[in-house]
Amino acid sequence: MAALTIRHVTTYRYRHPVAFGEHRMMLRPRDSHDQRVIEANLEIRPAPSSLRHVQDAFGNHVAIARFADVATELTFESTVSVEHSPADAAPSVPEDAVATFPVDYSTDERPDLAHCIHRDDAGPDDTVARWARQFLPATGGQIAVLELLTRLSQGIHEGFLYRRRDAKGIQAPIETLQLGHGSCRDFALLMIDAARSLGLAARFASGYLATMPDVAPTEAHGATHAWAQIYLPGTGWIDFDPNSGNVGKASLVTVAVVRDPEQATPLHGTFVGSRADTLGMEVHVSVTPHPGGTA
Helix, strand or coil, rough: CCEEEEEEEEEEEEEEEEEEEEEEEECCCCCCCCEEEEEEEEEEEEECCCEEEEEEECEEEEEEEEEEEEEEEEEEEEEEEEEEECCCCCCCCCCCCCCCCCCCCCCCCHHHHHHHCCCCCCCCCCHHHHHHHHCCCCCCCCEEHHHHHHHHHHHHHHCCCCCCCCCCCCCCHCCCCHCCEEEHHHHHHHHHHHHHHHHCCEEEEEEEECCCCCCCCCCCCCEEEEEEEEEEECCCEEEEEECCCECCCCCCEEEEECEEEEEEEEEEEEECHHHHHEEEEEEEECCCCCCCCEC
């Protein structure tokens, strides 16, 4: 089992001392069968007047800080150690599960999955659905659902240009199709909407990309990341990363799973002051092997 330490530091700087409103943080990874938080530490400077921890409707960990002091700098430093042991191989669908497309969810599953199948207004032409259907067999024959979703993920990886965007917000799927480029968040949302257009339950996942070097790992190129999860009967939620085209979560540490991307902002808050006071924001993410763990 690999043990990783993830350090995520965000610093806001201001020209003059400002007051701070409530800040909400989604930084602690989820606990599951293939990842477990060993320890977690959150340091905030200046220290908040109150800090409480809750879980949202999806079971994600949320920290909520309130402040009494004013300052020219606000820093959030999250350090977590995680046991991470996902299978390296792409997941397989059991023989007794639905293996071909289309997928027919059971009457027991459908009510719980409805919010992940529902789409917002797709428009009169439903451009995303038409684009998604290109990955179905041209002859109308059967296709394994995993193959279809892998084609979709790799189609986004190969067909679109990645562009990092530090600005908040996310492109609508149709905008990503029109522009031909986007960030990992944009690609995840495109895959989610495309999967939903095919009748599949899909949700947005965010966390960290933790790709460890093969030789003498000391520090990985860690980064915040976003991808899609698709639910298949008899198998559960499967991770698809259209940014790389990969299937499975060998390099993914999950922090949040939500219906819509806006529900998974790693750090969100306000300040009281002039917009001209803002000097900028710096974010640094690093991933290292945890002492005693294996990379």
